[in-house]
Amino acid sequence: MDTFTPLTATLGGIMIGTSAALFLLLNGRIAGISGILGGLLAPKPGESGWRVAFLAGLVLAPTAYAVLGGILPPVTVEGSLPRLILAGLLVGIGARLGSGCTSGHGVCGIGRGSPRSLVATGTFMAVAILTVFVVRHVLGA
Numbered sequence: 426m427d428t429f430t431p432l433t434a435t436l437g438g439i440m441i442g443t444s445a446a447l448f449l450l451l452n453g454r455i456a457g458i459s460g461i462l463g464g465l466l467a468p469k470p471g472e473s474g475w476r477v478a479f480l481a482g483l484v485l486a487p488t489a490y491a492v493l494g495g496i497l498p499p500v501t502v503e504g505s506l507p508r509l510i511l512a513g514l515l516v517g518i519g520a521r522l523g524s525g526c527t528s529g530h531g532v533c534g535i536g537r538g539s540p541r542s543l544v545a546t547g548t549f550m551a552v553a554i555l556t557v558f559v560v561r562h563v564l565g566a
Contacts, residue, residue, distance in 0.1 A: 428498065445533050457529020458483070459520040523548065 448456040452475070461476050468476075491497055502509065520526040523545045525534065531549070534542020560566050 441532060442536065445528075445536065449533065455525075455529055455533045457525045457533060459517070459526035460529055463521070519549075519552070 445456040448454060456479075458480075461479055464472055465476050465480075487497055504512070516526075523530065525542070525545065527546065527549055530539075530542035530545040535546060
């Protein structure tokens, strides 16, 4: 972990928390990415526009940051395409079974004092730790 930068990490956390709080205050909605994306799969009238805008902002924000002179950290993704697809599907299924993802439960739910989100986030973390242990130390990948 040679790229840990506590100042920028703290600033990023503050910005994520602030944006989630503003989204709730101004729109009355939880900024859970899986829920926002899932709402596009079976859209209700008048719901698609803000969902598309929110997701587009997530995708385009790094580009805007780079255009404004920001330096993005290098990103490397290790693993084969089938493994990445399987991992993505498992994360999606887990988020669906847990009625939300880490952003919805971990950032917004815990911030609102939701016991269900505390349990869900604890479960996410435990499964992630177990998965890394099995993949790295049992399977040797």
